[in-house]
Amino acid sequence: MVGDLHCHTKLSDSSMGIDDLIVLAQKKGLTTIAVTDRDCQAGTVRAKITGERKGINVIPGVELSSYDSKRNAYAEILCYLADSPDRLEGLCHRNIAVRKRASQMMTLKVARRFPITPELVTKCATGSTAVFKEHIMHALMECGLTDRIYGSLYDELFSPESADNVLVTAKYPEPVEIIEAIHEAGGIAVLAHPGAGSGFELLEELISQGLDGVEVWHPENSEEQKTELLKITKAKGLLAVGGTEFKGMYSKQPLIIGEIGTPEANVKALLGYKTKQKKKKAAAK
Numbered sequence: 008m009v010g011d012l013h014c015h016t017k018l019s020d021s022s023m024g025i026d027d028l029i030v031l032a033q034k035k036g037l038t039t040i041a042v043t044d045r046d047c048q049a050g051t052v053r054a055k056i057t058g059e060r061k062g063i064n065v066i067p068g069v070e071l072s073s074y075d076s077k078r079n080a081y082a083e084i085l086c087y088l089a090d091s092p093d094r095l096e097g098l099c100h101r102n103i104a105v106r107k108r109a110s111q112m113m114t115l116k117v118a119r120r121f122p123i124t125p126e127l128v129t130k131c132a133t134g135s136t137a138v139f140k141e142h143i144m145h146a147l148m149e150c151g152l153t154d155r156i157y158g159s160l161y162d163e164l165f166s167p168e169s170a171d172n173v174l175v176t177a178k179y180p181e182p183v184e185i186i187e188a189i190h191e192a193g194g195i196a197v198l199a200h201p202g203a204g205s206g207f208e209l210l211e212e213l214i215s216q217g218l219d220g221v222e223v224w225h226p227e228n229s230e231e232q233k234t235e236l237l238k239i240t241k242a243k244g245l246l247a248v249g250g251t252e253f254k255g256m257y258s259k260q261p262l263i264i265g266e267i268g269t270p271e272a273n274v275k276a277l278l279g280y281k282t283k284q285k286k287k288k289a290a291a292k
Contacts, residue, residue: 009271012274015045017134018044021253022257028264032063069085070086072106074176075182080204084198085198086195088194088277088280089189090193102179103137110143110175114128123147127149130146182216186218193281195219200225201222221240224248224267246273246276
C-alpha cells in the first residue's frame with residue numbers, strides 16, 4: 008500500500024476541503040497521507056484529528072515556496088514532521104504576503120482583458136490563504152470564458168513563453184534559506200517535483216546544503232527521471248517520497264488521491280528518519 012505524501016486542501020490551491028480529502032483517502036483504501044498545503048500549516052491539526060477518526064495516518068507537512076535566483080525559477084521544498092512548526096509560521100506569512108501582492112497584480116491584468124472582477128476571483132478563493140492562478144481560472148470558467156482550469160487560456164495567461172502572459176514575479180526566499188528554516192524547526196526538507204524545469208541542477212546543489220530527500224514519484228516526473236532520481240537517492244542516502252500533489256478539480260491531471268504515491272518501505276523510512284539521524288550523530292561523538 009502506498010502513501011500519498013503530497014496533498015493540498017482548500018486552505019491553499021485545492022478545491023477540496025480537509026474533511027472531504029480524508030474521506031476520499033479512506034474510500035481509496037489509503038492508510039497514510041500527508042497534508043502539504045502551500046505556505047500554510049493551518050489545516051494540519053484538523054487533518055490529523057479527522058484522520059484518526061477515519062483510520063488514516065496524516066503526516067503533518069507544508070510545501071514552502073522559494074525562488075531560485077540563479078536560474079530565475081520557482082522551487083518548492085516540502086517539509087515533513089517539524090518538531091516546532093510554529094517556527095515556520097513567520098516564513099509562511101511572509102510568503103503568503105508576497106503571493107497576495109503578485110496575485111492582486113495578475114488579477115487586475117486579467118480583469119482589464121476579460122469581463123471578470125477582482126471580487127469574483129476573491130470569491131472563488133474563499134477559504135484559501137491567498138489567491139492562486141487556479142482561482143483566477145475558476146473565475147474565468149464561472150464567466151463562460153473557458154471550460155477548464157488548464158488549457159490554452161491558462162497557457163496564454165501563465166506560461167512564461169507566452170507573449171501575452173500576465174505573470175508577476177513573486178520573490179520568495181532562496182531554496183537554501185528554506186532548508187535552513189525547516190531544519191531550525193526540526194523538520195525534514197524534501198525537494199518537490201524536480202522533474203520540472205532545471206530541478207535536477209538545483210537538486211545537485213541542495214544535496215550539499217543538507218537536503219534530506221527528494222520527491223521521486225510525482226505526475227511531472229517522467230519514468231526516466233524517476234529512475235535517475237532513485238539512483239541519486241540511493242547513492243546519496245536521501246529519502247525518496249512521492250504523491251499526486253492532489254488538488255481536487257484544480258489538479259493539473261485527472262488523478263485521484265493515491266494514484267501516485269510512496270511505497271510502504273519509504274513511508275517507514277520517512278517516519279523513522281529523525282530517530283536514525285540522531286543515532287548517527289550520537290555514534291559519531
